[in-house]
Amino acid sequence: MVIAIDGPAASGKSSTAQWVAQRLGYRHVDSGSLYRALTAAALRDAAVDEPWSGEQLVTHGPRVSLRPEGSSFVVRIDGADCDAEIRDNAVTSQVSRVASMPEVREWVNAQVRQAAQTHDVVVDGRDIGTVVFPNAPLKIFLVADPWERARRRLNQRLERRPSDDEVAEETDLLVQRDAKDATQTVQAKDAVLLDTTYLTQPEQVERIVALAHAVTHRPLVT
Ligand code: CDP
DSSP states (O other): OOEEEESSTSSSSSHHHHHHHHHTTTTEHHHHHHHHHHHHHHHHHOTTTOOOOOHHHHHHHEEEEEEEETEEEEEEETTEOHHHHSHHHHHHHHHHHTSSSSSHHHHHHHHHHHHHSSEEEEEEEEIIIIIIIITOSSSEEEEEOHHHHHHHHHHHHHHOOOOOOHHHHHHHHHHHHHHHHHGGOOOOOOOOOETTTTTOOOHHHHHHHHHHHHHHOOOOOO
């Protein structure tokens, strides 16, 4: 079973996918973490302004692994945890460029499909329901107002209420990344569109869990 959750930057895909996976006894695969890890591995070896090619970038692929852990697959670089590194600004500012290369996309898609061979998965990304798993029985496209997305991302990162100026600055960055990612962020025709601007996280999780039960015809256990 595959549940695909796609949507723009900071629309809550990863945290929602993680909760949904826990509720259903599935495993969460964060495809963005693979794009980020490949970018971070390349950045360890080369300067940011290097004119990278897709072929060169995928040579770092064997250094990046996905390890099943609880209800997730955790990404590692050279066998070690890399969560803070892959979310830092250096990686975030370069990842869209890396993700635009077809060789890189093929490499990430192969890792994600392999993870789904052995587990029921909730996969989040941008093209999961269109390119990676076009036959997924449940596809969700998560959207939210840019200001609200920026506010949530900062709340999570700073662990405090951000100021309006901080939210405005983060909104600009998100909108710029949305533009860079536009070609790879595609809503599948059969995806359920969920606008989470006015939903709490538990509400959006419950909606997806209910849809998953409807699709699998399994009874709803609370
Ligand atoms: O959570 P956030 O929106 O910040 O991004 P992410 O899911 O961690 O993905 C990081 C970057 O990877 C995105 O900005 C895209 O450039 C790329 N990506 C992609 O192209 N296709 C995917 N399926 C997932 C991520």
